[in-house]
Amino acid sequence: MSKIAYVNGRYVRQPEAAVNIEDRGYQFGDGIYEVVHLYGGRYVDEDLHLARLERSLKEIRLPMPMSRAALRLVLREVARRNRVTEGLLYMQVTRGVARRDHPFPAKPVPPALVVTVKRIPPYPTDIEKWQSSCITLPDLRWARRDIKSVNLLPNVLARQAAREKGSIEAILYDEATGVVTEGAATTFWIVDERGAIRTRFQDHVILPGCTRAALMTELKAAGIAWDETPFTIEDMRKAREAFITSATSFVRPITKIDGAPVGDGKVGPVVRRLFDLFARHVKGDLRNAA
Incomplete structure (x- = not known):
């Protein structure tokens, strides 16, 4: 099965996934990310990670791309579509696409959201x-x-x-x-x-x-x-x-x-x-x- 990513409202095959070259995450590193361990189909310490995501976004004056409840659904759908129950999820929120200029866009643009997941080795036992x-x-x-x-x-x-x-x-x-x-x-x-x-x-x-x-x-x-x-x-x-x-x-x-x-x-x-x-x-x- 092809790897599936969530990119700005769409679930797409990862080889076909892309962001605009004027995305501010690409141009300026103007964004926030989180990495969450998926174990037995459950996101470990999910609430802690989502709370930290919200805090980091607030610190750089960037709104959440969607409600926490909606984001939870996206995280689970990405795992389901990739058939991953033991893995590592990556999510990234940037200030979105705008003409390259250091200040925030004069007219706010929608935040960009990318979510991927990959399999990792089982939790260590030795x-x-x-x-x-x-x-x-x-x-x-x-x-x-x-x-x-x-x-x-x-x-x-x-x-x-x-x-x-x-x-x-x-x-x-x-x-x-x-x-x-x-x-x-x-x-x-x-x-x-x-x-x-x-x-x-x-x-x-x-x-x-x-x-x-x-x-x-x-x-x-x-x-x-x-x-x-x-x-x-x-x-x-x-x-x-x-x-x-x-x-x-x-x-x-x-x-x-x-x-x-x-x-x-x-x-x-x-x-x-x-x-x-x-x-x-x-x-x-x-x-x-x-």
């Missing part, structure tokens, strides 16, 4: 095979990282640098302070030398990760404490354990950073527990139901 490595890089992104903008060139360059060194992610830090912000496309966490679970507090410097928020809810329900105080590169290098979270990484152990082992270089007991905790959330937690 945490030993899920462990990986990262590199560190200065954070060169724009100041409003809390907005999930399609402007991703610094993220692309950071991810490419990681790939060229055999790693899956680049952990970014503020050059002036040495404080870790997040991964190029993930939230970064450590279990510090005292055994505390830590990740950076939420503000305009990092993206409000949906998997981050979902994991925090699970931690609270399980009575597991965590800390949102900043930590530096030096703190990170002393950590017992480290991991990343995202809609595609879930809870992924990081056992090597910049070629050096994290802790003893093995998957630690805390990350192992959180991996199992989040697996239950993805696979059957009723709070996660669409």
Whole structure:
């Protein structure tokens, strides 16, 4: 069956899907996107992702292309037409098509919406095979990282640098302070030398990760404490354990950073527990139901 995309009100075969060359997403990166994991026919943390989409759109003064209820129907129809029950959905909203000029169009145009879905491998079951490595890089992104903008060139360059060194992610830090912000496309966490679970507090410097928020809810329900105080590169290098979270990484152990082992270089007991905790959330937690 051909892959089907939703493009501005039509379901079309992906090879035939197209947007206007004067779409402002193409010309200026003037748009917002979301990525949602589809597991067992259910969109994981769907409400969190749709809420973040609405927030990001509001921050750049762009209206929703349709109501949330209508958008939910589109997401399900895209999955149904592609016969995907285990996959990854991508949606993008831009300011639409207008003559190229930096300010917003003087006469508002309809927002453009594109939705696609693809199959991905099953949710990981072997945490030993899920462990990986990262590199560190200065954070060169724009100041409003809390907005999930399609402007991703610094993220692309950071991810490419990681790939060229055999790693899956680049952990970014503020050059002036040495404080870790997040991964190029993930939230970064450590279990510090005292055994505390830590990740950076939420503000305009990092993206409000949906998997981050979902994991925090699970931690609270399980009575597991965590800390949102900043930590530096030096703190990170002393950590017992480290991991990343995202809609595609879930809870992924990081056992090597910049070629050096994290802790003893093995998957630690805390990350192992959180991996199992989040697996239950993805696979059957009723709070996660669409």
